[in-house]
Amino acid sequence: MQKVYINGSSVAVINSAQLDTTEQWIKINLPKIDSAVIPPAATRRMSKAVKMGIICGLEAMRQADCPNPDGILVGTGKGCLVDSDKFLKAIGEQKEDFLSPTAFIQSTHNTVAGQIALLTKNSGYNMTYSQGRISFESAALDAYIQLTMNEQVSLLVGAVDELSDISIEINQAIDKDQINDTKDIQTEGAGFFVFSNQKDSHALGELKDIDIYRNTADHTSEKQIGEFLKRNQLTINQIDTIIYSSTTVEAPFSTGSPILEKINKIKYNSQTGIFDTDIVFAFDLALKRLNDQTFSTSISLNEGKIQHDQNILICNFGEQNSLMLLSRC
């Protein structure tokens, strides 16, 4: 089996200072796109989700010096919501007549992966996963399998989710406890990475393993983590940091072993708020820590101290759960 390395990383999330608010919903302020990067004629039909995806995707490919990966894999919890809003609103207001083809075309979940492929003239494997809060992990698992099996050499893997006015109205109208028990602020964002089974000077870390699972009464996350580490020949005290998200009220580590409780744990949603694929921030954060990059903007990210992490476990706890193991390379 081939190893999987991460050779480029780019994320777009809100500025964490924006989370100091009483608002329940915060949208990203996207800067104007440089016309030299994407021509205005190409951007005029793009929603924020597409723009975020393209900007992050191109930047990850630039970092990895990989302008033509073998494929593009994207995860998205809810797809291009703004164009879905436009299209559905028009259906209602215009009684199903005079519908805009652009909003329909751009509203599909695979718009982001398709637009990146069109812009970069990439005719390789193109896949979009929409699996709720494990959409990014689903795309990453597909890429991981293809790369370890040596079916592809390099793949652009990412995720994107955006807020729309109607989605906000709908969520405000229903019991929010059903959406997000933790009352975190709902936001939006994107993140893209170049996965490769070739190690080169761009390698930021090694993706050792991915697991996606559901909890059952006799199969808890504690047990799953133990089995996951065991199959990677690691013990819990060899994990330097756990970066996690939890959309349930119950703290996932509250009933953990004493060893688990001693490990450095970062609940990253204090930096990003909540969106379906916010795990991309954790993935980027883990890569930064594995490369001794510091963080000066956040107390909760250890006040900018270099941690010399070797192994980082990324956990996504919720209705469905995921585990990803990243290691220094």
Place this chain on the structure above:
Amino acid sequence: MEELKSELKAKIIEALNLEEIAVEDIENDAPLFGDGLGLDSIDALELTVLLDKDYGIKVTDPKVGKTIFQSIDTLAHYISENRTK
């Protein structure tokens, strides 16, 4: 007719999301597709919807569409003679 042409330009800018173009930037006789505004086939679909929605004109023959979508002049002339709204 001049009023209709200005109205058309504003509607086209809005419908096609031509963010960096103003009404005064569009010449009446400049090509809408290709070298002029640089519109494409998806824009042609949007213009067809716009004609139906705002002027009650159904363009079903592609040959007719090719003729009337040449410029603001040709589009305004066709609308003034065929509009039902």
